[in-house]
Amino acid sequence: MGWHDQYTKFELEYLTKYWGRKSLTEISNELGRSKCGIQQKAKRLKLRGILNADEYLSAYQIANILGKQANTIIRWTKLKGLKGKYKIMMNGTQKGIWRIKHTDLMKWLKSNQDKFDSRKIIPFSLGREPKWLRKKRAKDRTQWKNRFKKWTKADGEMLLNMYHDGKSIPELMKIFDRSFDSIEKKLGRVIKIKMMR
Numbered sequence: 001m002g003w004h005d006q007y008t009k010f011e012l013e014y015l016t017k018y019w020g021r022k023s024l025t026e027i028s029n030e031l032g033r034s035k036c037g038i039q040q041k042a043k044r045l046k047l048r049g050i051l052n053a054d055e056y057l058s059a060y061q062i063a064n065i066l067g068k069q070a071n072t073i074i075r076w077t078k079l080k081g082l083k084g085k086y087k088i089m090m091n092g093t094q095k096g097i098w099r100i101k102h103t104d105l106m107k108w109l110k111s112n113q114d115k116f117d118s119r120k121i122i123p124f125s126l127g128r129e130p131k132w133l134r135k136k137r138a139k140d141r142t143q144w145k146n147r148f149k150k151w152t153k154a155d156g157e158m159l160l161n162m163y164h165d166g167k168s169i170p171e172l173m174k175i176f177d178r179s180f181d182s183i184e185k186k187l188g189r190v191i192k193i194k195m196m197r
Contacts, residue, residue: 007041019047059084059098062105067120074098076115082108106130117148145177156190163187 007015011031018027019042028035057065059073066073077084083104087096109116110132118137123129129137155176162172172183 012045015042016045016047055102056099057102057105059100062100065121065125066116068116073100076108076112080112080115102127109133117143144173144179144182147178147182151186156186159183159186160190160194 011033014031015027015038022030024035024038028038031038059077060070062068062073063070073082076082077098077100082100084098084100087099106126110130113132113136118133118140121133121137123137126133159172159176162175167175169180169183172178173180176183178186
């Protein structure tokens, strides 16, 4: 097919359906048209580049809002039930990005409130805040400061030393700003590791 040939109905539907879902090379091979011609047609159809998110957010954007790593958000989409779509970049040579619909994100966050700390979210950065998020924000303000923070190896060593020096669990809770369960579980893990050596 020449670059000047008109697109058939099938080609237009195919291009619209798979733009951003398949690489430019795949679309070019399937339609038997040049990459340059397809890019021009996509531009005329106003399909735009992948970064035109509309009601979608990227994993990176969500990570910034929630104070998480982008890999955590991607893990949620792959393993924890957060609905998302992997979109290939326009030229097909770069990595794609995960796009998550705002409504799907809010539903998932509501059902998985233990996975994030609302104190890290700037108010209204997710739009108008639903009642459940306002309640969680108030609750999180009363929770332990380090509730969502990973224990470091040094923290574990310090915890064990203080425990052996006679500090009670309530005292350790105040020092590490963590819950009873968190202190107890970490102590158990550190002691187990020491015993295995």
